[in-house]
Amino acid sequence: MLELLTRTTPVEDIPDPLPLLDPADPLLWWRDGEGMLGLGRAVTLTFSGPERFTQARRVWAALLGAAERHGATPAVGGGLAALGTFAFDDAMSRPSVLIVPSLLITRRGGRTWATRIVDRARVTPPDDPGLTGRIPLPDPDQARAELDRLEADRIRADVARLVAEAAPLPDQPGVPLVADDGARHAAAVTRALERIDAGTARKIVLARPAHATLPAGHDLRVTLARLAAAYPDCWTFAVDGFIGASPETLVAVRGGHVRARVLAGTRPVGATDDPGRPDLLDDPKERAEHDLAARSVIDALAPHVRDLRADGPHVITLPNVRHLATDVTAELAERLDSLGLAAALHPTAAVAGVPREAALIAIHELEPEDRGRYAGPVGWIDALGDGEWAIGLRSAQRIGDTLTAWAGGGIVAGSDPAREVAETDAKLRPVRDALAD
Template structure:
C-alpha cells in the first residue's frame, strides 16, 4: 500500500472547507486538462482537480487497505462544511481493479471539488495543515482528438466468438451457470487524448448514466453498484441487453421481447440474487422487486432491478462495494468459478474495467458504479472495453454484436 503523495496516514491532518456558490454551469466545463476527476449524473455530481493526497492499493486486500486508510484520514481531518449535502465536505474519488492481480486501485483526494445537487452548488478546498482559499472558477475548452484509428485489442471478433463458444460448452457441461466475458478495442491518436472531450460527449448523450473519470479511466456507466446515503443502501442491477434500432415502434416490440426472454431473464436473476445475497448481511431490511423493468438508453435496452435496503452496521460505501464485487453482472455464477474461467480464457488484462468506480465521503457515504462503457487512457493509446453475460443458450455471433453495441458510446465519443 503506497501513498501517492509521499506522506503517511500520520502526516498533517487535511483541512477541508465547503462553501455555497452561485450556479457554476456545466461541471465538466470547469475541469482543467491535467488531474481532472469527475462523477456526473444529468447535471448533478462532483468534479475535482489538483492533489491533496492519494493512495494506491493492490491484491486481495485492496478494498480493506484503502478503506482503513480513508477512515484514518477522515477521522483526523478538520472539516468545515457549510453545505452539508452528499458530496460536500471531505471526498475521495476512487477506481478499483477488477481482479486481485494484476492491477492497481486508487483513492484520490483532490485539492478542489465543485459540486451540484439540485439547487445546491458548492466548492470544497482541501489542503494539508492549513485552510486554502477557494479558487476562482472558469470554463475550459477541450481539444478534439484528430485522426483516431481503431484496431482489434487482445482478440479479433472471430477469435472472441471462439472463446464464447468454449464458455457455452463449459456451461452446458455443468461447470458453471454464467460467465461474463469482455473484449477490448484499441484506439490510437496522434497526440495524447484530452479526456475532457469524450467525457463531455458521454455526459451529453448518456445523461441518465454516471459519467466518470478517475486516474485515466473514463466512461459512462448505467449501473450503480451501490449507493449509501444516510442509512439507506441502493443498488441497480443490469443484466440482459438488446440493441436499439432507432425506430420507436420496433424498439417497443424489442423491449417486450427482452422482458419475456428466458435467456435474459435467467441471466438477470443470477445477477439480482448475487447482489441481494451480498447486501443482506449489512441490512436490517431489504426490498428486492420480483420482476425487472426495461431501462431504455440511447443505444441499448437492459433488464434492470433496483435493490434497496436499510443498513444496520458501520460498513462504508466502499466496504459495501467490496462485498458486492464482483457481482454476477460482471463475473458470473458461481462467482469464484466464473472469475477463474475469465482468467483462463478471456485473454486480456481487464485492469480497472468492470471494477467499482465512484466516490466516498468522510461519513462513509458515497456512490460506486461499475466501470462499464469505459476506456483507459495512456497518452496516445486508448483501450475501450465491453462485456457480455454468457449462459447455456448464448449464441457467439449475437454476443459479438452485443459487445459491438456496448462499444459504441465511447467509440463515438472519441470521434466527436
C-alpha cells in the same frame, strides 16, 4: 500521518463545470447535471491485491480521523471526499486508487459547493507580525468567525476566477476505436458454453478489448462531455485515466439508505431480431441470466441490511442497448461505509458469473488481456462513509497515449456467439462515439 485541512463553502452555481477539469487528468463523477469534480490532487492513495478494499477503508478512516474540517456541509458528498477506482480482481495489473482532490466542487439540486483540501504540513504559518502582546486580542469566537469568513471569501474568489478563465472545450479531431472482427470473442464464448454444458458454471461474463491511439494533447474533457451529453442517465466518470459512462449502480449509500441497480439481459438498440424471438422482457434465457445477477446482489446485501426490496426486472433503454434492470433498496443494518458495501457486492454475477470462482477462472483463461479496472467499482466516498459506486462499464483506461476500452456480456446456456459479439459492439459504442468527431 498525513493531516488534511479542509474548508467547504457554497459558491456561485456552476451548471457546466466540465471546462474546469484538467484535460489530461480529469476527476469526475457526473449524472444528469449533478455530481462532483476534482481539480488537482491533494492525496493519491494506491492499493492492490486481495486486501485492496480493506486497506482503502482503513486508510480512509485514518485520514478522516486526522483531518481538521471547517465550513459548511453540502447535503450530499463534498466536504471531504475521495474519488476511487478499483481493479476488477486481485491479480489485475492496474492499481486501485483513492484520490482526494485539492479542490472538490460538488453540485446537487442546482447548488454548488467548493471544498479546498490541503496537507497541513504544506501550509506555511504566517510570519509572526511581532504584535503579540501589543494589541488586545479579540474575542476568540469572533476572531474565528472572522477568519472563517475570510477563508470562505478566498475560496469563492478562487472558484470565480477559475470559472471566468475556463476556455470553452475545444473542437477535437476524431480518434478511431479499433476492435478485432470478433472471431476471437466468438470462440471464447463457445468455450464458455462448453464449460456451462459440462456443469462447471451456470453463467460466465466474457469481455473483449478495443484500442485507440490518442494524439498528443488529446483532451479527455471533450470525450467526457460527449459521454455525459449522450448518456445523461448514466454515471459519467473519470478517475486516474479510467473514464466511461456506466448505467449500473453497484451500490449507493446515503444516510443509511442503500440503493443498487442490477443490469443483466441485453439487446442492442436498432438490431433487427429474428422473427418469433421473444422480446427482452419475455425471453426465458435473458430472464434466467438476469435472475442470477439480481440474486447475487440480493444475497450479498442481505447480511448487512434490513427492509430489502427488489423491483424488477423492467426494461431500461439507453441510446445503444436495452437492459433488463432490477432496482434494489434497503436500509443499512450495521455501521458499514459505502466502500465496504461495494466490496461486499463486487464482483456481482452481472460482471463475473455463477458460481463466482469458476467464472473468474474462466475469465482469466478465456479473455485475451487483463481487465484492469474494467467492471470494477468506480465512484466516491465522503467523510460520513456515504458514497456512490458504479460498476466500471462502457469504460476505457488511458495509459500514456493508448486508450483501452472493454465490453462484455453474460454467457448462459442458449447464448449465441454471433449475438454476443454484436452485443459487445453495441456496448463499445459509448466510448467509440465519444472519441469520434
